Amino acid sequence: xxxxxxxxxxxxxxxxxADRIDAAAAxxxxxxxxxxxxSGPGRIVLDLxxxxxxxxxxxxxxxxxxxxxxxxxxxxxxxxxxxxxxxFRLTRMDTVFAIHPGVAEALRDHVx
Amino acid sequence: MSAEADLPDxxxxxxxxxxxxPLGVRRALGMLMQALERLELGADETGAVELVLAEVLNNxxxxxYAGKGGRIELSCRHAPNGLHVTLRDRGxxxxxxxxxxxxxxxxxxxxxxxxxxxxxxxxxxLARDIAYRRDGGENVLIFRxxxxxxxxxx
Numbered sequence: 489x490x491x492x493x494x495x496x497x498x499x500x501x502x503x504x505x506a507d508r509i510d511a512a513a514a515x516x517x518x519x520x521x522x523x524x525x526x527s528g529p530g531r532i533v534l535d536l537x538x539x540x541x542x543x544x545x546x547x548x549x550x551x552x553x554x555x556x557x558x559x560x561x562x563x564x565x566x567x568x569x570x571x572x573x574x575x576f577r578l579t580r581m582d583t584v585f586a587i588h589p590g591v592a593e594a595l596r597d598h599v600x
Numbered sequence: 601m602s603a604e605a606d607l608p609d610x611x612x613x614x615x616x617x618x619x620x621x622p623l624g625v626r627r628a629l630g631m632l633m634q635a636l637e638r639l640e641l642g643a644d645e646t647g648a649v650e651l652v653l654a655e656v657l658n659n660x661x662x663x664x665y666a667g668k669g670g671r672i673e674l675s676c677r678h679a680p681n682g683l684h685v686t687l688r689d690r691g692x693x694x695x696x697x698x699x700x701x702x703x704x705x706x707x708x709x710x711x712x713x714x715x716x717x718x719x720x721x722x723x724x725x726l727a728r729d730i731a732y733r734r735d736g737g738e739n740v741l742i743f744r745x746x747x748x749x750x751x752x753x754x
Contacts (some may be wrong), residue, residue, distance in 0.1 A: 511658045512622035541647075544638040544718035549743040578725045579718045 489518040491524045496595055500526055503535035503591075509546030518549040523557070528588050529560025533594045537567030551581065562586075566594040605752060610635060618657065620670040620689065625657040632676065639678060645747040649683065652726045655719040658664050660718035664691025664739055682728070682746040694733045699724075699741075 490505040502524045509517050525532055534550070536542075554563045566588040568576065576582040582584035614635055618628040633650055653674070660672045662727070673688040694700070702720030724730070727743040734740075 505710060508699060509628070510622070510626055510654060511661070512626050541650065541654075543651065544722060547718055569642065571651070575651065575722065576645060578722050581718075 489513055491517075491520045493524050494528040499595060500524070500530060500532045501534060501535055501591055503537070504539050505542045505596060507538060509539055509542045509549065510563055511543060511545040514549040517546065518552060521553045521572045523551070525553070525557070525561070526559070527557070527558070530563065530594070531558075533558045533564045533591060535566050535591050537569070537590070539572055540569055542572050544575070545578070547575050547579060547581060549585070554591075555563050564588060564594055566591045610639060610676060610678035610683075611622075613675055615673060615675040618672040618674055620661045620665045620672050620691075622658075622661060624672075625654065626662060628657065628674065629654055632674075635676070636683075638710075639683075639748040641748050648726050649745055649747055651718060652674055654687070655723050656685075656743075660687065660689045660739070663694075664689045667694065678748060680749065682749055683745045684744050685742070687741040689739050690737055691738060691739060694732060697732070697734055699730060701734050710715075716739060717726055 489510075492503040494501045494503070503522065504517070506513065506517075519583040521534075550562055550563075550565075555561060565576075567590050568587060571580070576585070576587070588596075588597060616628055616631065618624050630652055632653060633646070634648060636646065646660075650695075657672060657674070661667065663732070670689060670691055673686075677684045677685040700717070700720045702717055702722070702724045723743075726745065727744055730743040731743070732741050
């Protein structure tokens, strides 16, 4: 699973370069995410703009990454397309993450 | 009743025999979603159908067969009140022969595998008339997806 990373104003932006985070991809996604997250404190924005399908395995992988963050780290989500948004809403995980319409908004909302 | 995979006819019904692996599920979903194109569902209904089919197939792979592999038979038929789906596998039965409730609070339990609860939560939200039975060593799961209801049967 390819993830593209970029740092902007102290925020690590991780963009998923795949259209599916399904059961066949979830473990590789989780491993790639852990490798893409820096060790120190800070904010990470996961850009899901390319993802058109996610299932509960993919959701579980994102939740698991969030649970394994170090103190002072935070994972936000951005650019969720309707099929991805549906999964977060149905499982109420939309109340657990800060979700931004796009990466630009995620960076603009970042204060400090 | 089953049509050939390359000539799917959803009104009479299509049946797929699926390899119970994550990649087998992905491949089957590709075929099923292609077959569903002729129903001309909107993006919202299409997305919901693919999601539920993914969840029930993943459950068979991960829970019924516990990742050890096997075959899953999935039948779909389009009727005026929606898409009727039957899933059969020869894996282990559901706990207490019941469909899991689907929980929202696995997050708090600290489980490393919160996906099981999420999966049934999604299925229960999107599928109708869900029924499960154990039938001679087979799990049989039947449900309906209330999509494409304005289209006449072909």
